[in-house]
Amino acid sequence: DAGVIQSPRHEVTEMGQEVTLRCKPISGHDYLFWYRQTMMRGLELLIYFNNNVPIDDSGMPEDRFSAKMPNASFSTLKIQPSEPRDSAVYFCASSQIFRAPAYEQYFGPGTRLTVT
Amino acid sequence: GENVEQHPSTLSVQEGDSAVIKCTYSDSASNYFPWYKQELGKRPQLIIDIRSNVGEKKDQRIAVTLNKTAKHFSLHITETQPEDSAVYFCAAVVGSARQLTFGSGTQLTVLP
Numbered sequence: 001d002a003g004v005i006q007s008p009r010h011e012v013t014e015m016g017q018e019v020t021l022r023c024k025p026i027s028g029h030d031y032l033f034w035y036r037q038t039m040m041r042g043l044e045l046l047i048y049f050n051n052n053v054p055i056d057d058s059g060m061p062e063d064r065f066s067a068k069m070p071n072a073s074f075s076t077l078k079i080q081p082s083e084p085r086d087s088a089v090y091f092c093a094s095s096q097i098f099r100a101p102a103y104e105q106y107f108g109p110g111t112r113l114t115v116t
Numbered sequence: 117g118e119n120v121e122q123h124p125s126t127l128s129v130q131e132g133d134s135a136v137i138k139c140t141y142s143d144s145a146s147n148y149f150p151w152y153k154q155e156l157g158k159r160p161q162l163i164i165d166i167r168s169n170v171g172e173k174k175d176q177r178i179a180v181t182l183n184k185t186a187k188h189f190s191l192h193i194t195e196t197q198p199e200d201s202a203v204y205f206c207a208a209v210v211g212s213a214r215q216l217t218f219g220s221g222t223q224l225t226v227l228p
């Protein structure tokens with residue numbers, strides 16, 4: 001199993017540009033989570049999906065952030081327009097309800113986003 | 117919603133000594149408490165977890181204890197080694213929800 005795959009691993013962009021982060025969950029996993037990690041705020045849950053359906057997006061900071069999961073093997077997190085305060089490491093994680101322990105989340109390697 | 121507080125934020129111990137990290141949670145409906153280890157520049161990885169119907173769980177040099185009455189849980193690492201140096205996060209899950217609420221993290225440094 002390749003684990004959770006994220007791309008790109010590093011992204012540097014200018015303020016105002018659109019940024020798209022990508023995630024491929026572990027095959028067979030039915031939950032997908034997007035997190036943001038910063039020194040100031042720690043690990044924050046942004047949104048999570050169950051069977052491709054968004055369940056809770058209360059952590060999405062602003063309308064500039066949007067996330068989609070068009071199928072079971074792919075999800076995107078988009079920031080438009082990006083701002084310097086969006087600079088962070090963005091993690092994608094997945095889990096499977098019938099896998100023990102049922103709540104274990106497997107994290108991807110993260111995307112380090114820098115907005116200048 | 118759930119709130120998880122974690123202490124201390126930094127911890128330095130001598131190699132071979134024990135380390136203890138403590139977390140408290142607010143929602144009495146929380147029923148699953150994992151601990152994640154994150155090495156510098158790497159992803160968080162689950163190292164141990166405990167459910168609300170268990171008071172203690174051990175896995176080699178690490179153990180987790182849970183006090184439901186006081187709503188706190190702790191990570192214990194014995195015979196620490198330099199490779200234990202990392203940031204450790206506690207987390208809690210409320211009821212049947214799937215989302216983790218993380219503590220703020222503890223930077224553990226094991227001094228050789």
